[in-house]
Amino acid sequence: MLNDEQIKRYSRQIIIPEIGGKGQKKLLKAKVLVIGAGGLGSAAIQYLAGAGVGTLGIVDGDKVDISNLHRQPIHVGNLGENKALSAKKFVETLNPDVRVDTYPFNIDPSNIRELIKKYDVVLDCTDNFSSRFLINDACVLERKPLVHAAVLRFEGQIITILPGESACYRCLFRRAPPPGTTPSCREAGIIGMATGILGTLQAMEAIKIILGFKDKLLTNTLLYVDLLTMEFTKMKVKRDENCPICSGKVKEIIPEKYVDRCEL
């Protein structure tokens, strides 16, 4: 049962026919893992918490730096603190209904499967290829719905992956580009709104997965966003039957594969 405060807090989304009290209860029971509490993660976390997702796991081993704040406003006032712990403070202030599990360290091949196990949906809000391949492969092996996004300068991309049903990240990108050919946001720059928009889209997809809007997701669809021209382009993609991970050929995480080009 929703209490009186919850009825008021979530009233604007309970009113929506597709959500209602039933949907709100689903959200309160749901568990979402946000990997990376940077630009994408900050945006996703604030809306997931606001919507009343009952459990949020937040993974990040970095500390808040002043150069992060233009795109990571949830860390305001917490310079030097671990980002997962800083994000937890924000969530607790915003919405006491949300339980926050913090993981103040980075993902690696030895911890990823255990980390994602207890969650219903995983958001990849990381900023490097080895993490993206690692998260994708672990989510496919654990059959966890995953929403991937990545951003650079004014551009971003997002895709939702339902393991065993829709194309995975590795179906699209078999290996990482050669080291040095793709700039990181430290080198190339990034506009705060781009992470805000893409991270918010990730939270939107997560909620749709929880609410069961299965035919309305960005599955088998890569949405490419150019915020300089304001072009939003949907690209149809397909599952690759030769994809080493989602074809079932590779059955576990092989730690030494997640360096350089991350090829399986």
Added chain:
Amino acid sequence: MKKYQLDLRGEVCPYTFVKTKLKLEEIEENSILEVILDHEPAVKDVPRSVKEEGHEVLGVEKIGENLWKIIIRKKGK
């Protein structure tokens, strides 16, 4: 057919509708819900919103000074 009552005296929009909607989710299909209201704008808003969600409004009655009763039949399959 089961009949339920929801006393929303003291509630204002949009909570009059939100609470009506939550009650309608709880009760059996085709059962009757009587909602008591004392917030005048809700006398128009609640029936309209309830109809939009597919339920049937059987009547709106003024039952006292600043007091109304809205009778709703929950939609069935």
